[in-house]
Amino acid sequence: MIVGLDHVQLAMPADGDDAARRFYGEVLGLVERPKPTDLAARGGCWFHTPGVELHLGVDEAFVPARKAHPALLVEDLAATCAHLAAAGVNFVEGSPLEGYVRGDICDPFGNRIELMQRLGRPGGVLGGR
Numbered sequence: 001m002i003v004g005l006d007h008v009q010l011a012m013p014a015d016g017d018d019a020a021r022r023f024y025g026e027v028l029g030l031v032e033r034p035k036p037t038d039l040a041a042r043g044g045c046w047f048h049t050p051g052v053e054l055h056l057g058v059d060e061a062f063v064p065a066r067k068a069h070p071a072l073l074v075e076d077l078a079a080t081c082a083h084l085a086a087a088g089v090n091f092v093e094g095s096p097l098e099g100y101v102r103g104d105i106c107d108p109f110g111n112r113i114e115l116m117q118r119l120g121r122p123g124g125v126l127g128g129r
C-alpha cells in the first residue's frame with residue numbers, strides 16, 4: 001500500500017518567502033528546490049537534502065503548527081544546537097524517548113520543528129548524558 005513519504009508541507013504567511021529562505025536554507029542548511037511554474041505563483045518555497053523534502057506553502061489564514069510538526073534527524077544534536085544558538089534560534093530540550101535525544105525549535109513563523117539524534121550515532125548525546 002503506502003511505500004514512502006514524498007514530502008512534508010508546513011504553512012507560512014504570504015510575505016514569508018525571504019524569512020523561509022534564511023531559516024531553512026541558511027540556518028538549517030537545506031537546499032531550495034525550484035517550485036513548478038504553475039505552483040510558484042502561489043508563493044512559498046521548497047527545500048530538500050538527501051532523505052528530506054520540506055515544502056512551505058502560503059496560507060492566507062496562517063496559524064502556526066504547534067502540535068503537528070516534522071521531526072528532522074540530525075547527526076550531532078549538541079553541534080546543531082550550538083549552530084542554532086549562534087543564529088539566534090532557541091532550542092528546547094525534549095522529554096526522554098528511548099533511543100533518541102531530542103528537542104524543539106520554531107521556524108520564523110512559529111511552526112514547531114522537532115530535532116532528533118539517534119543514540120549510538122556519531123556525535124554522542126547532548127550534554128554527555
